Amino acid sequence: MAETASRPERPEPRYGNRPTMKDVAARAGVGLKTVSRVVNGEPGVTPDTERRVQEAIDALGFRRNDSARVLRKGRTASIGLVLEDLADPFYGPLSRAVEEVARAHGALLINGSSAEDPEREQELVLALCARRVDGLVVIPAGDDHRYLEPEIAAGVATVFVDRPAGKIDADVVLSDSFGGARDGVAHLIAHGHRRIGFIGDQPRIHTAIERLRGYRAAMEDAGIPVEEEWMSLGPTDPDRVGQATETMLGGPEPVTAIFAGNNRVTVTVVRVLAGLTRPVALVGFDDIELADLLKPGVTVVAQDAAQLGRTAAERLFRQLDGASDAPERIELPTRLIKRGSGELPPAG
Amino acid sequence: MAETASRPERPEPRYGNRPTMKDVAARAGVGLKTVSRVVNGEPGVTPDTERRVQEAIDALGFRRNDSARVLRKGRTASIGLVLEDLADPFYGPLSRAVEEVARAHGALLINGSSAEDPEREQELVLALCARRVDGLVVIPAGDDHRYLEPEIAAGVATVFVDRPAGKIDADVVLSDSFGGARDGVAHLIAHGHRRIGFIGDQPRIHTAIERLRGYRAAMEDAGIPVEEEWMSLGPTDPDRVGQATETMLGGPEPVTAIFAGNNRVTVTVVRVLAGLTRPVALVGFDDIELADLLKPGVTVVAQDAAQLGRTAAERLFRQLDGASDAPERIELPTRLIKRGSGELPPAG
DNA sequence: CTTGCATCTGACAACGTTGTCCAGGTTCTA
DNA sequence: TAGAACCTGGACAACGTTGTCAGATGCAAG
Numbered sequence: 001m002a003e004t005a006s007r008p009e010r011p012e013p014r015y016g017n018r019p020t021m022k023d024v025a026a027r028a029g030v031g032l033k034t035v036s037r038v039v040n041g042e043p044g045v046t047p048d049t050e051r052r053v054q055e056a057i058d059a060l061g062f063r064r065n066d067s068a069r070v071l072r073k074g075r076t077a078s079i080g081l082v083l084e085d086l087a088d089p090f091y092g093p094l095s096r097a098v099e100e101v102a103r104a105h106g107a108l109l110i111n112g113s114s115a116e117d118p119e120r121e122q123e124l125v126l127a128l129c130a131r132r133v134d135g136l137v138v139i140p141a142g143d144d145h146r147y148l149e150p151e152i153a154a155g156v157a158t159v160f161v162d163r164p165a166g167k168i169d170a171d172v173v174l175s176d177s178f179g180g181a182r183d184g185v186a187h188l189i190a191h192g193h194r195r196i197g198f199i200g201d202q203p204r205i206h207t208a209i210e211r212l213r214g215y216r217a218a219m220e221d222a223g224i225p226v227e228e229e230w231m232s233l234g235p236t237d238p239d240r241v242g243q244a245t246e247t248m249l250g251g252p253e254p255v256t257a258i259f260a261g262n263n264r265v266t267v268t269v270v271r272v273l274a275g276l277t278r279p280v281a282l283v284g285f286d287d288i289e290l291a292d293l294l295k296p297g298v299t300v301v302a303q304d305a306a307q308l309g310r311t312a313a314e315r316l317f318r319q320l321d322g323a324s325d326a327p328e329r330i331e332l333p334t335r336l337i338k339r340g341s342g343e344l345p346p347a348g
Numbered sequence: 349m350a351e352t353a354s355r356p357e358r359p360e361p362r363y364g365n366r367p368t369m370k371d372v373a374a375r376a377g378v379g380l381k382t383v384s385r386v387v388n389g390e391p392g393v394t395p396d397t398e399r400r401v402q403e404a405i406d407a408l409g410f411r412r413n414d415s416a417r418v419l420r421k422g423r424t425a426s427i428g429l430v431l432e433d434l435a436d437p438f439y440g441p442l443s444r445a446v447e448e449v450a451r452a453h454g455a456l457l458i459n460g461s462s463a464e465d466p467e468r469e470q471e472l473v474l475a476l477c478a479r480r481v482d483g484l485v486v487i488p489a490g491d492d493h494r495y496l497e498p499e500i501a502a503g504v505a506t507v508f509v510d511r512p513a514g515k516i517d518a519d520v521v522l523s524d525s526f527g528g529a530r531d532g533v534a535h536l537i538a539h540g541h542r543r544i545g546f547i548g549d550q551p552r553i554h555t556a557i558e559r560l561r562g563y564r565a566a567m568e569d570a571g572i573p574v575e576e577e578w579m580s581l582g583p584t585d586p587d588r589v590g591q592a593t594e595t596m597l598g599g600p601e602p603v604t605a606i607f608a609g610n611n612r613v614t615v616t617v618v619r620v621l622a623g624l625t626r627p628v629a630l631v632g633f634d635d636i637e638l639a640d641l642l643k644p645g646v647t648v649v650a651q652d653a654a655q656l657g658r659t660a661a662e663r664l665f666r667q668l669d670g671a672s673d674a675p676e677r678i679e680l681p682t683r684l685i686k687r688g689s690g691e692l693p694p695a696g
Numbered sequence: 697c698t699t700g701c702a703t704c705t706g707a708c709a710a711c712g713t714t715g716t717c718c719a720g721g722t723t724c725t726a
Numbered sequence: 727t728a729g730a731a732c733c734t735g736g737a738c739a740a741c742g743t744t745g746t747c748a749g750a751t752g753c754a755a756g
Contacts, residue, residue: 063498
């Protein structure tokens with residue numbers, strides 16, 4: 001009666017009131033720390049006491065609150081993955097690979113899609129940092145990552161994948177976009193093509209630039225002057241890419257072959273080409289499912305998304321284990337897979 | 349000198365020592381709570397004070413520790429997603445849809461793959477509960493989810509997707525596997541087939557059973573007795589499925605059409621059929637990319653993975669917003685997409 | 697110049713866990 | 727049988743934040 005509602009109380013009537021170690025301790029008739037010991041498998045508890053505690057845990061449905069644990073211990077055993085779009089088939093295996101490595105290290109994976117928007121990337125990354133993830137694997141959308149400096153200084157391990165970080169020095173794992181594109185285009189040239197189109201992603205994106213550079217290098221190596229209208233960079237939605245494809249294939253001097261800058265582009269180009277009678281050669285960057293069953297099969301420059309993810313995650317955990325190597329740039333090779341579309345001779 | 353290491357100290361020399369609100373307060377020459385107010389945009393702070401605090405925040409690179417916040421507030425603003433395999437193209441869009449809804453509600457997504465292993469599912473789910481996620485979206489691998497009872501009782505919102513929960517009563521969002529399969533098989537029958545094979549996932553999996561049931565129903569509706577060797581359930585790896593396909597197509601009375609129980613199966617069957625001269629009709633459950641460009645195009649019973657995820661996530665947040673409807677079973681319709689392979693007449 | 701009121705600020709406890717340290721009890725040895 | 731060594735269990739503080747409440751400050755009115 002005398003003591004009323006002046007004691008600071010939990011803000012909301014919390015959803016369910018979960019039992020705490022204190023509750024377990026009270027029920028088992030032991031001290032708080034003893035419960036902690038049992039829960040964490042620490043030594044120094046008699047079998048009999050342990051049994052009593054375990055019974056109380058089961059009876060109450062107790063589950064340790066990792067938020068509190070994290071607060072006390074300073075490590076969250078979780079890592080963040082920021083990618084472009086979880087729904088893109090390229091990122092599925094990558095994401096899965098990161099997850100597997102995390103799992104092997106007892107960590108959970110928190111992930112989010114930036115939708116290729118630099119602001120959203122930053123927002124996500126900072127939200128993850130606020131959660132105090134131990135480390136970050138980032139497929140950057142933006143080109144300025146100085147906002148990460150305080151985080152990295154504070155000990156957040158960070159590895160970039162697929163594209164390098166902007167304006168900061170950090171680990172990065174990527175595929176050899178330049179070399180892959182150059183090889184792919186050289187392959188087309190070797191099959192007699194001279195008028196070759198390049199359709200890629202937005203020039204803001206590092207891989208798009210690198211692949212275009214590879215295209216130019218191959219053309220230059222072969223002594224073929226490149227026409228402006230053979231190159232098209234921009235969003236990879238079907239409309240834009242479809243239009244670009246048709247433009248290149250129209251006109252008085254159409255291209256006889258196309259190099260597609262990524263999986264999304266390749267799919268759309270294949271669709272357009274399927275509607276033509278005249279054969280047009282095609283090599284795409286990134287492998288795509290069922291590419292072997294199309295007629296002709298789609299020749300691609302394949303990169304190993306899972307390997308990218310695995311490598312990045314492993315490097316991340318090496319950082320977390322205390323390795324303090326200088327930031328490194330790891331480049332994985334690509335592989336040309338011939339399936340038919342890239343071996344078509346020039347028509348017309 | 350006099351005071352030595354008797355004060356309880358943080359266990360490890362923490363990775364980076366991040367500044368706390370206390371540090372910011374000291375630097376700005378204000379009280380702790382004032383910093384909290386600024387950080388959270390609460391009213392009652394003079395512009396001048398706010399500026400000083402903001403400067404200190406920027407100077408120190410302070411970032412609020414959400415772990416501590418969570419501990420105090422009781423909500424984590426994060427939800428867990430447990431699916432079978434992030435790398436499976438079916439789950440990418442689903443996962444992305446869940447993420448979008450979570451984002452709209454200001455929550456982060458933690459996800460993990462169960463690899464179709466019930467134990468791993470449970471392990472993951474409980475780890476997520478220990479993190480005190482506010483809610484769970486689960487694509488179940490196991491068939492007994494009683495282990496979730498204490499969690500649900502404690503207020504963890506839970507929605508199952510793609511397959512119902514086992515032995516507990518919970519919300520579930522799924523596609524009409526039975527109806528979809530029945531329609532698909534009926535479609536084959538309508539095109540004159542009578543000897544139709546069914547290749548599906550392991551019988552442990554709910555959707556596999558439902559689709560088989562749909563197959564049987566369609567056959568029965570048409571008065572066609574089903575032979576044992578026309579049905580094959582099991583793992584969906586290429587070896588097993590390839591073998592099953594070849595078995596059905598061999599022998600004296602081979603099937604003239606195949607119904608494939610999911611996207612993985614369809615892809616493998618397409619590969620096998622591509623190696624044959626004789627045409628075999630095919631309808632697959634789940635749409636697959638490029639299915640329209642194959643010759644013939646692959647007829648499928650499509651389900652909308654993104655819609656599944658969206659619906660589930662929305663239902664989850666409705667639970668979190670306090671709705672206490674009885675657990676519901678939401679079934680989304682499927683759609684038959686005719687592309688050629690399902691319209692082939694029986695050969696032989 | 698005092699009073700009253702509104703506004704701003706800070707001290708403090710609490711969230712649930714774990715590390716430290718000490719008390720009490722048991723077992724073994726001399 | 728006393729003392730030492732050991733083992734088990736528990737009290738307590740601290741992690742970084744936020745809600746409560748009371749104190750401080752400033753200003754207008756009496």
